[in-house]
Amino acid sequence: MKLSTRDAAAFFKRPDPSRPGVLIHGADAMRVALKRQDLIAALIGPQGEAEMRLARVAAADLRRDPAALLDALKAAGFFPGPRAVLVEDAGDGLTATFATALADWREGDAMIVATAGPLPARSKLRKLFEDAPRAYAAAIYDDPPDRAQIEAELTRAGMGAVSPAVMGDLESLGRALDPGDFRQTLEKIALYKLGDPAPLSADEVAALAPASIEAAVDELINSVADGQVDRVAGLMRRLDGQGEPAVGLVIALGRHFRTLHAAAADPGGPASGLSRQRPPVFGPRRDRMIRQAEAWRLRRLERALANLVDTDLALRSAGQTAPQMALVERLCVRLAMLRSARI
Numbered sequence: 001m002k003l004s005t006r007d008a009a010a011f012f013k014r015p016d017p018s019r020p021g022v023l024i025h026g027a028d029a030m031r032v033a034l035k036r037q038d039l040i041a042a043l044i045g046p047q048g049e050a051e052m053r054l055a056r057v058a059a060a061d062l063r064r065d066p067a068a069l070l071d072a073l074k075a076a077g078f079f080p081g082p083r084a085v086l087v088e089d090a091g092d093g094l095t096a097t098f099a100t101a102l103a104d105w106r107e108g109d110a111m112i113v114a115t116a117g118p119l120p121a122r123s124k125l126r127k128l129f130e131d132a133p134r135a136y137a138a139a140i141y142d143d144p145p146d147r148a149q150i151e152a153e154l155t156r157a158g159m160g161a162v163s164p165a166v167m168g169d170l171e172s173l174g175r176a177l178d179p180g181d182f183r184q185t186l187e188k189i190a191l192y193k194l195g196d197p198a199p200l201s202a203d204e205v206a207a208l209a210p211a212s213i214e215a216a217v218d219e220l221i222n223s224v225a226d227g228q229v230d231r232v233a234g235l236m237r238r239l240d241g242q243g244e245p246a247v248g249l250v251i252a253l254g255r256h257f258r259t260l261h262a263a264a265a266d267p268g269g270p271a272s273g274l275s276r277q278r279p280p281v282f283g284p285r286r287d288r289m290i291r292q293a294e295a296w297r298l299r300r301l302e303r304a305l306a307n308l309v310d311t312d313l314a315l316r317s318a319g320q321t322a323p324q325m326a327l328v329e330r331l332c333v334r335l336a337m338l339r340s341a342r343i
Contacts, residue, residue: 021112026140206283
């Protein structure tokens, strides 16, 4: 039977041990692994693996010994409770093996949990599980987590409800991060808030979210965009000592100023423009970039982008003899001064 996204979420949360098996397949291996992990944890409980109620059978072993799957399903455990047999990286070549195991499955046998990569609609293995009257097939798509999924992750991490504004930031974070990184970030937030009765704030989400670039580079970019000319030299010396490449700094500066340009050019204003960015901008960084876009205005941002392109071409030129970091420092000073120029 084919499970819809909603039905699959419910089954992963409360699996029915009377079902002989489930196939979890999708293009994102991390998303598939997380769903498989949730399903097995809900089925056998936190002590299930320690009590040897989880058997792992390699797909390569099944190709050599197809009977190993049926043996694992029928094996009696030393401890009471539901059992599971995990087969990862399954493929169409094992369709006959799974068909035999599903046909011979009886009440009290272990549940088959098979995972696979992307399977087309014509896949024999996928059709086997979708057409089986009591087995399940669940496709995992690359869609970002919705509000219900984030609430479930917060509950799993030991957190309660959050305000609508903070939930919006978490949704943006879920779109920007890989599933595994997003889950780890929520666990880090829950650990940070352990014993703290105050509600989770947007500032805390922003502070605990993974940084997109190194802090010193981020500090340089904001100093330039805020017009703080006096800070440029010191930050450049620090970055030079850390071995940051000159071209990488120009690329990071260009990314930031292109975002400001898109925000300033948006008909709905900078706030609307930043909300359309991918990855999204949120928290205190969003507020700061709104102020920067409003202060720079479109014409000065266009001049800034032209300076960035010129410096990037100079750095990549074979005939360039000037020190590269000196060129970048000159660029940063010019940009910081340009913020208040009359153009």
